[in-house]
Amino acid sequence: MLALFIFIPILRIVPKITYISHDEKKNTVEVPVGLTVMEGALQNNIQGIDADCGGSMACATCHVYVSENWLNKIEKIHDAEQDMLDMAYEPKKNSRLSCQIIVSKDLDGLEVTTPIKQT
Numbered sequence: 239m240l241a242l243f244i245f246i247p248i249l250r251i252v253p254k255i256t257y258i259s260h261d262e263k264k265n266t267v268e269v270p271v272g273l274t275v276m277e278g279a280l281q282n283n284i285q286g287i288d289a290d291c292g293g294s295m296a297c298a299t300c301h302v303y304v305s306e307n308w309l310n311k312i313e314k315i316h317d318a319e320q321d322m323l324d325m326a327y328e329p330k331k332n333s334r335l336s337c338q339i340i341v342s343k344d345l346d347g348l349e350v351t352t353p354i355k356q357t
């Protein structure tokens with residue numbers, strides 16, 4: 239019974255994602271495991287992530303820069319995502335489509351920044 243009380247709080251951890259605007263305003267919100275970083279932004283009215291295509295990798299309006307210390311903790315980029323990012327505004331080596339980053343408990347604390355053109 240004691241073990242149950244110990245594990246319940248662990249199961250309830252909801253990752254916190256910090257969205258940083260181009261002018262460095264931070265907005266930290268809880269995003270449930272299984273949603274994408276883009277969906278977390280939409281559900282929390284984060285400015286700068288429009289997601290016009292709804293996550294089908296056809297718009298790049300969900301483009302974000304992933305903080306350098308998080309790059310090796312998220313899934314690797316695939317060719318289709320890279321192709322879309324090549325058409326995004328000012329892509330950088332840490333660019334990702336937030337609709338392709340699925341939130342897991344390991345991403346608790348993730349920080350992403352939106353490009354200046356996405357305001």
Ligand code: FES
Pocket residue numbers: 276288289290291292293294295296297298299300301322335336337338
């Ligand atoms: S929402 Fe359109 S590419 Fe991510």
